[in-house]
Amino acid sequence: MRTVVPVSGAEPKTRLSPVLTADERREFTEAMLSDVVAALDAAGRLPDVVSTAPIACDVPVTVDERGLDALVNDRLDAADGRLAVVMADLPLLTAETVDRLFAPDTDVVLAPGLGGGTNAIVSRHERFRVDYHGVSIRDHRQRAQKVDATLTEVDSRRLAIDIDELDDLAELLVHGDGAATDWLRDAGFELVVDEGRVGVARD
């Protein structure tokens, strides 16, 4: 089974624009992608990276300017529904967590993201297709049911935390040890502790 890592390469991580310039967001995106590819590779799942714009990566990158749904569903079509999809902004991913994603023996495996997203999918069902808009985890559950696919959801924090917003950077500084975390530290980000959850600041 192929594993595809889709990257939004054109204007990545716009919700981080209050704290990162456009060039920095690109560099940070590349660092996160590098962490994801490394985790997949270590688990024996070297992926195909597909980006909406050229992006630096240690593995070959296919540029596909269409939206996420089209590029994933085309690949599902071509592979009779046998495909894994792992998002590029999961820098806490480890090989062990990748193994847990592929372990369940069901037609479809979903890894929920924070905020209703779907951060990873393993499909082994010829009629399963994706729709990443809205509360996608709910839609993907319904689609699995609709095509009579057996379904598992993986309970993983490392697969749930996609890095989109300022608060997410704190998760990397607390738990990360890869390229994206190094990049953040080099860029001057550090943890700020006050009441409640930890935050981040840039020096």
Next chain:
Amino acid sequence: MRTVVPVSGAEPKTRLSPVLTADERREFTEAMLSDVVAALDAAGRLPDVVSTAPIACDVPVTVDERGLDALVNDRLDAADGRLAVVMADLPLLTAETVDRLFAPDTDVVLAPGLGGGTNAIVSRHERFRVDYHGVSIRDHRQRAQKVDATLTEVDSRRLAIDIDELDDLAELLVHGDGAATDWLRDAGFELVVDEGRVGVARD
């Protein structure tokens, strides 16, 4: 090994006060506690509930007005460091996830919460003690290392998501199926879908 569930019963969930009255926050806290107790019970780990103020619960509640660190560390002292601690605001917890928490054969098992917290601990080391202030997951890692305890961290979204803030309620509405989710729906909360992560609104 005993399992303790500490509850902040006096003025619970103040960060939800923009959307819930004091009475509602108490009811919601009791619903979350009920979900946590049910998950632990289903896994054969019926807990001791310890609250800083009287609170309604299906199992007996010990009232202990001291802070979290004191009440947990006293119990660790009394049990030669053999104790499990599971927070009361983890309504997505399931028996399967409880099993994963207790499975690792190490002196200490930690379940990180979002924002640097420590949402569950299994201690089997006589010198391990807790300190929930600041970035507690980092402190607990250091404490385990300091007493030469072997350490595992559980990679679980259901153990990571503690319900403190408005956005956290969305996680319950997307993923929950217990008493706390029912309570939220009855109180008029529903998902709101816009760009990015899903939010909640109250009708």
